[in-house]
Amino acid sequence: MRLRIPSLLVAIGGALCVVSASPASAGMRLVQGEGYAAIAGNDVAGARKAALAEALYNAAGRVKSKVRGAGHLSTYGVMTEETSVLVEGTLRDHRIVSEHRERGRYVVVIEALADADGESCGTKKVDLDVRPITVRVAPGLSGAIVKAANESINRGVSGLAAGSNFRATDNRDMPLPGGPDDAARNYAHILNAAAPNPSGYMISGSLIVERRRGGNAVMENTEIVGTLTLKLRDNATGSVIETLVNTHSLPERNRVWGTDIDFGGSSGSPDFAPLWQSAVADLDAKLGCRPLRAKVLDVNAGLVTLSAGAEHGIRAGDYFLLDVQGRRSGNWQVIKIEQTSPTMAWGRTLKTTPAVPVNAMVTLLQ
C-alpha cells in the first residue's frame, strides 16, 4: 500500500507556501528548509515532491510556529500528553539549493523568501533627511517666546540624532560650500543636496506657537501652545507616509481678572523640548520596523557596491534582496555583504542570475 503521507505533505506545503510573483516588499527574510521523504516502491518523483513539501513546511516553521502543549498527571500516575505545532510562516518564493537520494530516502534543501511580518524590529538605522521646518508665532507673543521657538528647532534637530532607528542629516538651510564666489560649486551642491536619498526618508513641517485663552468670569487663564507638525515622506515614492502632530502647552497667566495677582503662571522662559522628545519617539516608532533599503551604486565583476554602510548598522554577513518589479517566480537575487565602510557596503550575489542593475533598490533581509 502506498502511504498517503507524501500527498498530505504536498498539500500542507502547498497551502503554506504562497508563491507570489509580486515584488519583494517590506520585511522579507531568507530562510532555509530541508525535507526528507521515503522512496516507496521506486517512486522517486513522488518522494521528491514529498521532500520538497516537507522542506517548505520546515522553512515556513522557521518563520513562525505556534506551539501548544499540555500534560496531565492524575492521581494514580496516569499521564497524557499532547503537543501541536501550527506553522504560520508565509513563503513568497523559493529555490532548490540541493537535492539527492540517500539510503532509501530523498532529501531536498531549499532557500525561501519569507514574510517577516510581526517580527522584532532590527537595530539598523535608516537615513532621515531633515528639510525646512518653519516657525510661525501668533502676533502679540513676546520676543522671548519667539526666540525660544526658533531655538527649539535647532536643539530639536540636533536631538534627532539621538533617535536609535535613524541617521539624521540636517539639510534645512543647505549651506553653500563654495561661498559667494564659487557659483558652479554651489550650484552642483544644491543639485546634489536637493535630490533626496531614494533609500531614505525625509521630514519637513512647521512649529506653530499660539496663545490659548481659558478661564471664567473670575479667573483669567492663558497658556502658550506649541504644535509641531512633521510630514514624513518616503523618498523612493515621494509620498507622505505619516503626518506626526505633537502639541505641548505651557502655562502663561493664571490670575484674577483686573489684578496682577498670579496663581501659578509661567515659571520662566518657555521650553518646547517635550515637543521634540515626543517627535523623536514617534519617528523611532514609525521608522524602527521599516526595512532598511539601499541603492546599488556600482556592479563590477560580481562585486556590488551599496549606499548603506556601518553607520546604518550594516555588518558583514547581512543579506540584501534585489527588489525587482514584476519579477518572475525564482527570479530574485540576494546579495551577501562582505565588507563595509561607514556609508557603503560591498557584497556578492548568491546566484549567477539575475544580474544586479546599477541604481536598483535593494532591501535588507531580516
Next chain:
Amino acid sequence: MKRLFAVILTGALAGGCTSAMESGPRLSADGPPLRGIGYATISIQPGSTAQQKQLMAIRASRLAAMRELAERIHGLQVESNTSIGEGRVYSDNLRASVAGIVRNARVVSITPVRNALYETILEVDVAEVNALRSSSRPLWQ
C-alpha cells in the same frame, strides 16, 4: 453520624511559570543559545515501511523539541488540584501547559539512538529569545 468531608486545596504551582505581564526575563546577549531536545520512538510510528516510520519519528521528535523550546522561551503554566479528607488524599491532579510562538528555530542535530528512537535538538539564539519575550506574551495570557 460522622460524615466524611473534603478539604479542597487548590493551588497554582509555578515550575517555570512566569508573571502575567511578561514572557520571561531578558537573557544576556552573549549567552549561549537556548536548546530544546525531543525524542520519539520509531516502532510506534505509523507507516508501512521502516523508512516511513523513521521519517515520522524524526517529525515527532522535532515537534517534541519544539515544545521544549517553547517551554524554555515562554515558560510553563502548571496547575494542580489536590483533594484530601480526614488526612487522606482523594485525588491529585497536575496539569502543565505551554503555548507560545517560536521563530528561527534551527536544527542542530537529528540522531538515531540505537535504532529505536530519534533525538532532535533545536536551538534559538538569545537575541531571538529576548525579542520573542518582549514582543509576544504566552498564548494563554
